[in-house]
Amino acid sequence: xxxxxxxxxxxxxxxxNCVEIATSPTHIAIRDSKAPTRATLTFPTTSFTxxxxxxxxxxxxxx
Numbered sequence: 001x002x003x004x005x006x007x008x009x010x011x012x013x014x015x016x017n018c019v020e021i022a023t024s025p026t027h028i029a030i031r032d033s034k035a036p037t038r039a040t041l042t043f044p045t046t047s048f049t050x051x052x053x054x055x056x057x058x059x060x061x062x063x
Contacts, residue, residue, distance in 0.1 A: 006033065 004020045020036070022029045028048045031040040043051055 004031070004036070 002022070004022045007019045007021060018033045020031050020033045022031075023045075026045060027042050028045055029040045029042045032038065
């Protein structure tokens with residue numbers, strides 16, 4: 001994938017401390033902008049929305 005873009009949640013003061021995302025018709029990939037040549041997380045498009053919902057859900061042990 002070569003169409004990487006920064007997360008819309010990255011602000012101007014974040015520098016390179018953000019998440020980048022790339023999409024294709026069948027997959028979505030996520031990487032750390034500070035280490036773009038390292039490993040990425042890749043999801044089938046149908047799994048990405050449930051992944052985001054899980055990430056956004058507060059967990060009781062993280063308080």
